[in-house]
Structure formats: structure tokens, C-alpha cells
Amino acid sequence: MPTVTVLDTAFFRHWLELAVDAVHRESPRLTELDSPIGDADHGANLDRGFTAAALAVRTEPPGTPGELLVTVGRTLVSSVGGASGPLYGTALRRAGKALGDAPEVTPPELGEALAAAVNAVRELGGAEPGDKTMVDALLPASQAYTGALTDGGSAREALAAAAEAALAGAEATVPLLARKGRASYLGERSIGHQDPGATSSALLLACLRDASAPGAPGTEAGPR
Amino acid sequence: MPTVTVLDTAFFRHWLELAVDAVHRESPRLTELDSPIGDADHGANLDRGFTAAALAVRTEPPGTPGELLVTVGRTLVSSVGGASGPLYGTALRRAGKALGDAPEVTPPELGEALAAAVNAVRELGGAEPGDKTMVDALLPASQAYTGALTDGGSAREALAAAAEAALAGAEATVPLLARKGRASYLGERSIGHQDPGATSSALLLACLRDASAPGAPGTEAGPR
Amino acid sequence: MKKLVNAPDRVVPDALRGLAVAHPELAVDLEARIVVRRDAPRAGKVGLVSGGGSGHEPLHTGFVGFGMLDAACPGEVFTSPVPDQMASATRAVDGGAGVLHIVKNYTGDVLNFRLAAELCEDAGVEVRQVVVDDDVAVTDSLYTAGRRGTGATLFVEKLAGALAESGAPLDQVAATARRVNESSRSFGVALTACTTPAKGSPTFDLPDGQLELGIGIHGEPGRERRAMMPAAELAEVCLDAVLADLPPGGPVLVLVNGTGGTPLQELYVVCAEVDRILRRRGVPIARCLVGDYVTSLDMAGCSLTLCRTDDVLLRLWDAPVQTPALRWGR
């Protein structure tokens, strides 16, 4: 299999398309997860945001990966609302800024963008790992990605590791007691439910992995 | 069996006691009847009124049958509200006035009082027979009473005829289309339900019959 | 039954105690069961008295105050008050210029107010009565108790109240009250039935996906049952019924009234549709009131009331009013 060594705007645009579809498809489940320990809107929130992001990217196609992520982030901020809007929006904006205006991104650069995204969420939301938030999916994902690269893995392998770590992180939120966000109001009653934000984070990382599938646009072996 | 020839205050007080009990006991059913074609309060209305009337009569014991009925009527007017309060209240006040201040009442005098009561209801409420109201129980009852006396019956027999006619009249309201009161709003949808007011009228007349049972207080053969 | 109450038969007196706490500017007489303006009676001012069953709050107790009612008589839940209450209220507000009774057209209310009027006249107080009957869901014929009184009561109380406040004589206040009633029509719809404290369960069954058109304000069933429809269509149905009986001609006052269990947000949605439809029909909205004013306990639903208006009525509408539920200008 060919190794992904650089990722260009088409790759990220493909990720966005996958994300738009996945979020729309999974929206009822995300809202359902947000019912017992939240306010039953997480799916609707993200669906509205990613639909708006797709439109923004279609209306003014960004020229670089960084520009694309900044556009998506800015659109999420100005269309989602709630807790997840500013968090995901700022995360993607910071990730985009980390990428600068390079037309192509190397795997380690993507790792830095992921780390920047996670830091943005932690900085803005103040959540520690284990607080039962999206951080519990995003942080292990970022760490797994960097670790896989360091261990000599390809970008694709690293993204697969990241997606897997995100999913495991999301599932590991079930027994946790929420300490941030709306679920924290419930105290002990928040235990036993999976965090909706961590679940959507795992979903977005799965899309990133899928965007790097062999032959996908923007990867080395894909159409240019 | 001894014939009832005169009815004194004790007879009417006994009627009131029976009526208080009967109304309280039947209150849920009267309210139930008032649900599909009314506002579900007829039983509660009468229960409140007769409880107040019993108290009024205990507090200031009336000296004559006429005074007793006027007191009960006035108390119903000032404690029931709704349509039935003024109608029953005025009916009993007028009946009491018809009896004047005689200490005892003859069977024909009671007939005049019944007629006065029915006329009061018709005058105040404007309902014709067949309009699906209490008139449909009260009018046949008054007529049956007078008819039985004319046919040579005793007061007790006449009261039994009155009670029977009232019950038949109440049951005959089922197929009628309401033309007065709250049920008239329903138009055709009022058909098929028994009128709560006609039902309570039948109940009050049954109590009058029971008050004249052999050995009941105030009747010729009963305790004085 | 899920209600914030102590006991079914204590609801009305308990609520009156609460009203007194929230509105020390009103005199709440728990014994006589009447709510009276503190400055009553005002010499030379026509007094306005209304009343009816409880469960329609803020009607009528919430409309007592400057520029509106002088007194209200709350009955038991959905049960007309008794003549003694009305007579006490009338005596309490008579400033020598006579008293107008505003009576919603229900047999119980009409009869009890009629007996009350006799008591008042015996006591030497001049009384006029105006019967409010604006609900087009009921046919007004010899063969019914006539149209019911619903949302127009608010318009009658506000406009006649403003006129009385200006010092107009009894006959003029009564005539205006009648004119407002004749210029007003209403139609209501329920999404759910209401639960009276005494009965403890809904007064009728309304299956999911169905609504009841032409509903009364006492939890009585309505005229017709239909499948749920969007707000736009529902507003159309209600306005059709109203306008069929009140041919448009000039500007209107509009009341988009909630029945107690419907969020204000939804009433605004309905209001937007009413505006759209009336624009299309060329009926200008002069003033528009949106909220819970004539309720039916916890019933979800709404009613629309239109009142044909003119400069005179509009001036009365805009005149200052200071009551618990309606307040502006002071």
C-alpha cells in the first residue's frame, strides 16, 4: 500500500464531506446520548454546524488546508452555539492556524495541528482528562497519533490509531463522573452514560481516518 | 299502613338529612355525568350546597316547614354557584314561600309547593320540557304527585309516584339534544348522555319519598 | 394529579392568599371572597364588577385596578360565584354613580348575577349588566344558551374600565361595554384537555395527534376534532371562523391568548401567522396582545379574539391601566 506522506486541501475537503454525512447520520444518536445527562441537542447542534460549514466551503473554496480548517472552525463558532460550538470551532481554527498557509501538510504537521486543537479545547473549556468531556476522546487520539508516527508508522496508520484511541476514550467515559459541562450538574447521576461530545469527537476522528483510506482524494495515491 | 296526612318541620328536616347524605354519596356520579356534556362539577356543587344547608339549619333551627325550605334555598343560592345553585335555591325558596308560616303542611299544600318550585326553575332558567335539564325530572314529578293525590292516593303514594316520574324523566333525557345550559354548546354531541341536573332532581325527590316512609319522623306515624 | 396545591377544595382560598401577598395594592377579602381596589369606592366613579369561576387566571382578579375592574368575584374552579359575592363587591365599589356588572354568558354566571342584581337594587345601588358572548364556536340561537363569553371579556373590561375611569356615567359605560362585546369574536383550540383539582384527571380524552376545535374555557369538549396541523393552518381555521361572523372593516385589536399550558413561544408563533393572514385579508392590526389572559387551568391551546376598533376605542385601549396582569401608562 502506498504511504501517505503529504495531505493537501482536497484531503481535508474530503474529511469535511465525510464528517458532514457522518454527523447528519449519527445526529439522532448524539442527541439521544445528550438526553439523560444533557439537554438533548448535541446531534442537532453539530448537524446545523457542519451543514453550515459545508456551505461555507462550497461558497468560498479555501486554498489551503489551514484556510479550510479555519473556515470550518469559524463557521462552527458562528452557527452551533451551545458548549460544543465554541469548543470544536476554536479547536479547528487553532488547528488551521497551526498549519499556516502551506498548500500541503506533512504527517508530523498534522500531529501538531491535532495537539493544537486539543489544547484549544482544554484552554477554553478548562476540562482535565477524566472529566467526562470531548477531551477524553481528543487527547488520547492526539497522543496515539504522535506515538504511532514516532514508532515509524505511516500517517494512515497513525490516523487509524488516533481514531481507535478516540473511540476507546469515548467509551471509557461511561463510568466517569462528569466534572464539566451540563452533565456535571447531575453529580453521581452522570455515571453510567457515555459523553455525547466524546462520542462526536470519536466520530470526527473516524472520518479523518477514512479520509486517508487508499485512493482517497488528497492522499499520495489518490486523485490530485 | 298509616296514611300521611300532615307533614311538619321534622319531616322536612328528615328530608334534608336524607338529601345531604344522598347528595354526598352520589356526588361522584353526578360529577361524572357532568363530564361528557358539562364541566365536571355538578356533584361537588350540590355537595357543597347541601352541607352548607345542613349547617344553616342546625345553627338556626327553623320553626316551620316553609322557613326550613326558605333557609335551605337561600343557603344553596349563596353557597353553590353555577347554574344549579340559583335554580335549586330559588326553587326551594319559592316552595318554602308557598308554604307560608304554617307549622304543618297538608299533602295538597306540598303539591302547590312542588309546582311553585318547578315554575321557579322554568321562570329563572327559561327551559322548556325536553330541553334536557332538571325541568325534565321536576315537571313530571310535580304532575305525578298532583295526579296521584287527585286519584285518591295518600301523600306517601303521591311522593312515590313523584319520585318514580322524576327518575323516568331523568332517564328520558339521554336521547335528548340539550337546548339550555352548558350541554347546549355541544349540539348533537349532547345526545346520548343523561342530564346531571335531572339526575340530581330525581335523587332529591327520592329522598322526599324516603322521608315519608312509615315511621319516619314528622309523618303521622312517626316520632314527633 | 400533579398540581401545586394543598387540597382540591382549598385551591381558591389559597390562591387568593397568594394574590394578596403578591399584590398588596389590592384588598383581598377572604371572607367575602372578593378582590377590590384599595381606593374603592371612588365618589362619582362608575364601579366595574366582574367575576366567574376560578381557573381562568389572570381573569378576573388579575384585572382589578386603576383603569379596569373595581372588583372581581372568584367562584370555585369553573363554577360561577354566588350572588352574595357579587352583592358584596357591588356595595364595596359603589361610589354613588352606579355599578356595571360584566358577565360572561354562561347560565350559571348569568343567573347568579341576575339574583345579585336584585339584591343590589334592594340595597339601592343602581346596577347595569352587560353579558359578554364572543365565542363563535357556539351558535347563538334560541335553542342554545347562546355564544359563550371568552377572550372579549378582557377587551370589555379594559375599554369600559378606561371609560369609567374618565368619569363617564353608567349608561355610557354600559353602552360602550356592549359595543365592545358586539364588535368582538373569538375562537379557541385545545391541544390537551385540562384537569380540574376536584376531578383530578383530564375532563376529556384527546388522543395524540388530535386537536379539539371550538373549545370552551371550562374544559368542555369543543365543536370538532381534527388531526394536528401546523400553526399556519390552525391560525387560518380559527380566523376563518372568527371573520365569518365578524366581517372585517377597519383595524382590529387582536388577542392571541394562551390557555394555560402552552409556552409563550408558541403563542408568538401563532401571532406571526395571524399577522400574515390578516395582512393578506387587508385587516390592519391596531394593537396586539399575546399571552395567558383567559386560561383554562393547565390546558394547552390558544384562542384568538378580534375586536373591531376605532379611534375612540383605541384611545380607551391606550389609556393607563394598572392591574396585576395588564399594566401600562403608570
Add this chain to the structure above:
Amino acid sequence: MKKLVNAPDRVVPDALRGLAVAHPELAVDLEARIVVRRDAPRAGKVGLVSGGGSGHEPLHTGFVGFGMLDAACPGEVFTSPVPDQMASATRAVDGGAGVLHIVKNYTGDVLNFRLAAELCEDAGVEVRQVVVDDDVAVTDSLYTAGRRGTGATLFVEKLAGALAESGAPLDQVAATARRVNESSRSFGVALTACTTPAKGSPTFDLPDGQLELGIGIHGEPGRERRAMMPAAELAEVCLDAVLADLPPGGPVLVLVNGTGGTPLQELYVVCAEVDRILRRRGVPIARCLVGDYVTSLDMAGCSLTLCRTDDVLLRLWDAPVQTPALRWGR
């Protein structure tokens, strides 16, 4: 789902259209999704902006007007608005004296307002933010998102609004807003869960005969489930929770707030019990407001908010206010 709406995703814009019809004195910008006083910006006056998820009407749009908010930003139902709305509103009301953001303490509201403040400061507008967190049902610790903002928002908006109207500078208005928040505590109870238009079914199951204590205003489950109890007992439970965190000392403002599906009559019943309990505890009620002010769609229930007050705050409370939902003195 039984709602007077056209479609779940049209509720907020439709309701805003209706608000514009009912309140032509407000500027409703459907594009920017903000509601602004017509006379804004007023030179030299501190601007007051608030906002939050919709579904709590009349909060906040119903509190825009003289003596209260200068603008409100309604989000989707139960979803914080976005920074763009807040920034537009802030620009629209800035009269050169700066703008105060009144933010209810929910992660979404706090974060979006924080981003908005950055935008505003970039645009050269001086902004202060006060976070309202009065709900004692939630522990305020490092390990939660902190207490939620509920009924005290009304007190903060009214009192800070009156101060801003009087021409006070930004820091003073912000300090008073903070003082009002610190002097206020709330506790809420639900008899039924609410149904969001998007979900179409109740957000949680509350069996017959049970109530949920310590409820939030977004249909979140509460702190504890209990068997239904009489209003007297319920008021005791709520006030115990409030007073445990706000030791009495002098007179209080009281808000007996309905959550949308509860009849006004029941709120008055609760109010009577609150009065009884506070009397017993020697806490004088200075002013008492009863009604639906901070709602949760169609939820049946109520919340109690107490605010320790003094002559200064009372004067601000009594100062004229002219908004759709709160109006007196003009």
C-alpha cells in the same frame, strides 16, 4: 408532539416574527437574530445585552426595553446563541459608555459570550461580563460547571437595567449586577418534563405521583426524585434549600416563577405558602413577583428565587420599566 408550531427548526424565527408583531416598539432583526430597543444606542448610556437558548420566554427577549435590557440574543431552543449574535447586539447598543453582558452560567453561554467579548473588544467596544449563578441545586465547586443561572437573571437584568438607565458608568452597573447575583439564590421543581420541538417527546420520564427536585431550566433531570407533596411542603423544601445557602438578613425580593405549563392559580397557591414560611422565619418580603418569567417550554413546575435587598436595590426595583413582560411606572 403537540405544539403550536410550523416545524421544529422554524420555531425560533417564527416566534421572533410574532414578537415583532406584538411589540412594534422593539426592533427585531431576523437576520442577525437579535432584539433591540428602538432607541438604541443611547449616547452615554451603558448598554445591557443578554441572551441564551430560546424556550425560556419571556426571558430574555421579553425583558428588552426601557429600564432593563437594551438587546437580547435568542439562540436555538435550549442552545446558547452564537458569538456573532452577541457581537451584533453589542455593537447595536453601544452608546460609547460600554456594554454589560449578562450571562447565565452554562458552559455554552459562558464560552460563546467569551468569544463574543473578544470580537467586541477587537471592535473597540468596552465590555464587562457578569455571570449569573443562583441555582442552589448544583454544587458550586471546582468539580462542576458551577451553579446554574436561573431566576436571578430577572433580578440582575431589572436592577442593573434601572441603574444603567439612570446614567451610571459601566463599572458601577457591573458591580451592582454582581452584587444582585451574589445576593440571590434559586431552587426549582418539576411536575412534568418538557418536550423540545426537536426531540418531540419529553426529555425525561417522570412517573405519575412523582416530582423532580432541583431541576434546571433546560429539561435536564434534577437532583432528586420524590413523591408528590402538598404545596405547603414543597415550598418548605425549596425554601430550605435556598435559605441554607442564603442566610436570611433583612428583606427579600421574591420570584415565584412558573416553568411554562403550570397555571397562574397554582403559582399563587405556592406564593401563599412562601409567605407563610418566610413570616415564620422572620424574613420580610419586600416585593413579590408571581408568574411565568423564566420558563422551560411546557414544563409544569415552579422555581423560587430570593434576593436579599436594601433601600438602594428596592429603589432600582421600583424604578420605571417598560418591556413586554415587565412593566410599571410608564
